[in-house]
Amino acid sequence: MLEASGLSAGYLGENVVEGVDVQVAAGQAVAVIGSNGAGKTTLFRALCGMLPVTAGRVRFDGEDITGRPAHRVARAGLAYVPAERHLFPGMSVRENLLLGAYPRRPDPSAFGLVFDLFPRLEERRQQRAGSLSGGEQQMLAVGRALMSRPRLLMLDEPTTGLAPKLARSAYEALGVLKGTGMTLLVAEQQVPLALSVADRGYVLENGRIRLEGASEDLERNPEVRRAYLGVA
Amino acid sequence: MTAVVLDGIVLGLQFGLLGVGMTLVYGLGGVLNLAYGQAAVLAAMVVAVALTAGAPALVAAGAGLLTAAAGGVVLDRTLMLPVYHQRGEHRVLLGLLLTLGVAFVVDGLLLWRYPTGALRLTIGGEAVPILGVRMRAGSLWASGISLAVGAILLLFFRATTLGRAARSVIQDEVGARLVGINPAAVRTFIFALSGALAGLVAVTRSMTSPVGVTAGFDFTILALIVAVVGGLGSVAGAFLAGVLLGIVSTVSAFYIGQYITTIVLLAAAALTIVMRPRGLLGR
Secondary structure, three states: OEEEEEEEEEEOOEEEEEEEEEEEOOOOEEEEEOOOOOOHHHHHHHHOOOOOEEEEEEEEOOEEOOOOOHHHHHHOOEEEEOOOOOOOOOOEHHHHHHHHOOOOOOOHHHHHHHHHHOHHHHHOOOOEHHHOOHHHHHHHHHHHHHOOOOOEEEEEOOOOOOOHHHHHHHHHHHHHHHHOOOEEEEEEOOHHHHHHHOOEEEEEEOOEEEEEEEHHHHHHOHHHHHHHOOOO | OHHHHHHHHHHHHHHHHHHHHHHHHHHHHOOOOOOHHHHHHHHHHHHHHHHHOOOOHHHHHHHHHHHHHHHHHHHHHOOOHHHHOOOHHHHHHHHHHHHHHHHHHHHHHHHHHOOOOEEOOOOOOOOEEEOOEEEOHHHHHHHHHHHHHHHHHHHHHHHOHHHHHHHHHHHOHHHHHHOOOOHHHHHHHHHHHHHHHHHHHHHHHOOOOOEEOOOHHHHHHHHHHHHHHHOOOOHHHHHHHHHHHHHHHHHHHHHOOHHHHHHHHHHHHHHHHHHOOOOOOOO
8 A cells, every 4th residue: 555665765865765665564563663763753744745855756556746845745645744743723622623524614524534443532522632741642643644535554652742541542542443445654662562563564673674574573583673672 | 072982992892803804814824914004095996986977885895805816815925935934033124124015115106196186985964962962974884894894803713613713823833733723724715715805994984084196104013013013823812902092092082182193002002012012812
């Protein structure tokens, strides 16, 4: 469904990620793991058109979307939830969700889907997004992305700023989504959480793919255990 | 006193619309458009010429508003492009300088072409007593139009997809792109709307007093003051500030003198910046 080949991107003429190959098949959940500064966010921004690509190609659903502006990538069905969330703070939860379906009117079942996943959002429907707690804002960011019925949901560090318990429930929600057939691509520092949902994973180090494989294989890999799972 | 306050409300409703056009462009483009008042005068001159040529009033007004809106689009799509490549302070400064340049050019051209140009719409009809004050038909029409357009605008920004999209770009441009909104397209639309609003205010203003060819900078300064007091980027704030400042303006003109009103209004803006930097309803 998503296929990046030889992808390079960065800031001010310097590549942060270089020659990255990533593949996500339909219905799969894939994790990109790596420490702070490994280039996960840069990679994601390049994939969804928020950042110009300096080399390589991105294909989505068989179509070349390299260099397409972010709003057109979003309309094509690739939804991206950045770590900073970028909600509309002065608008209500409901209005944020409505805009998620832009430029269409949301079909009625879309609200039901989001509220089933996050009942909390239904309670806070009329509340301003800026007044929500961190966990609720994360729910709203994911909910807003789901309103357009995307075919691929990309999340950058969905646990940013969340307490451990909330981080776990965020991943439980992702597990539910995966169960409905949603294709997921997640960047995460909290490797055990990410691998608990993902079928496959990539290890990103200094802007390059260091390792890739099935989640179980990565969990057993001594290098991964030492560097990311805190096992000596 | 009632008469003075009522006059202030008539004036203030128009101030409000004027401020909305300025505040929206700032909210979306990060640009304080110093050529804003020239859009109003441009519209006024087009209406005046069309009327002289024998066009019906509504057609003439429509032509004026369309011309001002088109001016906004041209500005957004040409001279403003380098401004959008800048961030923060540079963007504001470059925007100020470029639009100031445009203002002088348009001012000069209009003055050269129509040295004594002025628009004055005479609205027939009897004066109507309101709260014991006889209000002229022109004042009532101007207020009615301003109120209606103001209500439509508020509804548009609250309840339509395009209106919500415009607000979303003001609140978080990255978030807007993520949900599939093209900020550049929304911005062009807002520049057109802003131009049309400036034109509309010139038309309603001319129902009570003539709008001369040199009125551009007066309109701009008023719009700036209203937008700042209301809170830059806030539509409802601009309306509220417009009505309040309209009353302040007529009251001070009546009790102190016409010459002092601009100073009083500027003082109100300065006071707002000191006491409440985000304006009445700013975020």
